[in-house]
Amino acid sequence: MTDQAITYPDNIEPNVFTRDELGWVPWLQPLAEDELTSRHHAGLVDPSRAKSPYFMLLARDPDILGARTRTDKDIFYNTKSGLPRAEREIAATAASRTNGCIFCASVHSRFAYQHSKRDEDVQKLLEEGIYTDIDPSWNAIIDASAALTKTPQGFTESHIDELRRAGLDDVAIVDVINGAAFFNWANRLMLSLGEPTPPASVA
Known part of the structure; x- marks a missing residue:
C-alpha cells in the first residue's frame, strides 16, 4: 500500500445538510x-x-x-453530570454546521434527535443554520458553539453569561465548550482528508 492520492470522479458530494446516513471516502x-x-x-x-x-x-x-x-x-458519553447527551450533540452539530462539514453534521444531528426527540428543532438548525431561533437553551448552546468554531477569540464572557441565563451550570458550560471545540477540530481534519458520499438510497 502507498500514500498515493485517490480521486472519486463519479462521486457527487451531498450539498445539503441532512440527517440521512452519508458515506465518506478518503483521498x-x-x-x-x-x-x-x-x-x-x-x-x-x-x-x-x-x-x-x-x-x-x-x-x-x-x-x-x-x-x-x-x-x-x-x-459525548460521560453524562453522569453536566450537559445531557442531546445538548452535547447540538453543540457538535452547530460546530459542524458552521464549518460546513455535511458528514459530521449528519451524524451529530441524528444523535441530537435520537436523544431529544425534537425533530423540528434539530431540522431547523440544519436547514436554517446557526442563527435560527429555537429556545433560550439551545439558542445559547448554538451561539456559543458557533462563536468558538469561527475563532476562539470570538468566544467571550458574553457567551458564558448567555449560557448561564439559559440555566446551564459551570459543568454543563464546560461540556458545551468541549463538544464544540472537539468537533471544530474534527470537522477540519475530516474536510481535509476526504469527501462525503450520498446516502445509499440515492448513491
Missing part, C-alpha cells in the same frame, strides 16, 4: 484490515471501527487515534 489510502497490528487495534479502541475508512486512515498513527477516540468518548 489517501487507508490501512487494510490485514495490516492491523495489536497497536493499531488499541488505537481504534472499538473493533467495529476497522470497517470505517476514516478511522482506518487515522489508524496510520494509532497512538494519536487512540487519544482522539478516548477524548471523543469522554466528551
Whole structure:
C-alpha cells in the first residue's frame, strides 16, 4: 500500500445538510484490515471501527487515534453530570454546521434527535443554520458553539453569561465548550482528508 492520492470522479458530494446516513471516502489510502497490528487495534479502541475508512486512515498513527477516540468518548458519553447527551450533540452539530462539514453534521444531528426527540428543532438548525431561533437553551448552546468554531477569540464572557441565563451550570458550560471545540477540530481534519458520499438510497 502507498500514500498515493485517490480521486472519486463519479462521486457527487451531498450539498445539503441532512440527517440521512452519508458515506465518506478518503483521498489517501487507508490501512487494510490485514495490516492491523495489536497497536493499531488499541488505537481504534472499538473493533467495529476497522470497517470505517476514516478511522482506518487515522489508524496510520494509532497512538494519536487512540487519544482522539478516548477524548471523543469522554466528551459525548460521560453524562453522569453536566450537559445531557442531546445538548452535547447540538453543540457538535452547530460546530459542524458552521464549518460546513455535511458528514459530521449528519451524524451529530441524528444523535441530537435520537436523544431529544425534537425533530423540528434539530431540522431547523440544519436547514436554517446557526442563527435560527429555537429556545433560550439551545439558542445559547448554538451561539456559543458557533462563536468558538469561527475563532476562539470570538468566544467571550458574553457567551458564558448567555449560557448561564439559559440555566446551564459551570459543568454543563464546560461540556458545551468541549463538544464544540472537539468537533471544530474534527470537522477540519475530516474536510481535509476526504469527501462525503450520498446516502445509499440515492448513491
